[in-house]
Amino acid sequence: MARVVTDLVGAQTKEGVRVVVGCPEGGSLSRQAAAAGAEVEVWAAERELGPHVAAETRRAYRLIRRVDPDVVHVHSAKAGLAARLALRGRVPTVYQPHAWSFEAVGGLTARLARAWERCAARWTDRVLCVSEAERRTGERAGVTARWAVVHNGVPETETEGRDEARAASPLLSEVPAQAPLVVCVGRLCRQKGQRILLEAWATVAERVPGAWLVLVGDGPDRRELTAAAPDRVLFAGASDEVDRWYAAADLVVLPSRWEGMALTPLEAMACGRPVVVTDVGGARECLPPGQQEQCLVPPGDAQALADAVTRLLGEPELRDFMGEAARKHVRADFDVRRTAESVLRLYRELLDVPAPRGSWRAGQ
Secondary structure, eight states, X not given: OHXXXXXXXXXXXXXXXXXXXXXXXXXXXXXXXXXXXXXXXXXXXXXXXXXXXXXXXXXXXXXXHHHOOSOEEEEHHHHHHHHHHHHTTSSOEEEEOSSOGGGSXXXXXXXXXXXXXXXXXXXXXEEEESSHHHHHHHHHTTOOOOEEEOOOOBOOOOOOOHHHHHHTOGGGGGSOTTSOEEEEESOXXXXXXXXXXXXXXXXXXXXXXXOEEEEEBOOTTHHHHHHHOOSSEEEEESOSOHHHHHHHOSEEEEOOSOOSSOHHHHHHHHTTOOEEEESOTTHHHHSOTTOHHHHEEOXXXXXXXXXXXXXXXXXXXXXXXXXXXXXXXXXHHOBHHHHHHHHHHHHHHHHTOOOOSSOOBOBO
């Protein structure tokens, strides 16, 4: 989410838009948004729900009132909860879930989350989804909204060669230069499915002797995953140079349990790397035509994941062909500039403002 917001900020400020980002202090979003040209205002909030929601909503109201924006664009469930409760439709509001909160939970909590989203839609001028699959998930949950779908996008990328990228990483010093290397980039948490990948890796490592796996990212599951990791698995931690990891990889895997449309597969394909992903929200929409059969596996199915990874590791010429096709596909259809232009067009529709010759102002 932080990456998506930062990319939007950069594009909007170049168009002369005043962008104010409200977010917790000290995180990656506050740093990246400021670097991209936004004014950053501290909105003190916890990641999880709890009794502090009422105070967070009051703080959101005061922040928005002080900024006095033309449009409020809220990202993810927690900000969507606080801002929409605070505003209740008084300012044009765009809500972007980045995967629905009710997919992450079960039982009573999921039922309450679905009920809230159905209720809050009346205070939302547009619910902005990053894939048609995400929109359909909302509709199936009973959310009646004014929908917009704008696919995630990524910048055009020029990466170094595989050998150069591997040589530049101290973590890969123990990995033979020609060893098959699989990379997974994502927060170490239940959503991203690394536990399933480690289960699958035991089979992959047996079938492809010498293959290595690198998990790039950090998160609440790191200790548990480290304890469960079989041989030839490395933990790189959080990285600001994920493009170098994509460049070093032969194959990129993201075994998510749910998504709206993940950035990792798009970033990897922009770097010319084939991907194996689970068939969750947005995955089919982001893959090049003809690659679904080799690259999509059911979520939670370690055996299917192991089979797909093993098959592609065994066919280097096919991987190279698929990687180049993926690079061209992402450049043509998932350019971040197109994403930003579509979001700006959505703001103008809400404000009934033509494409500006000068500048106009919006709050993020």
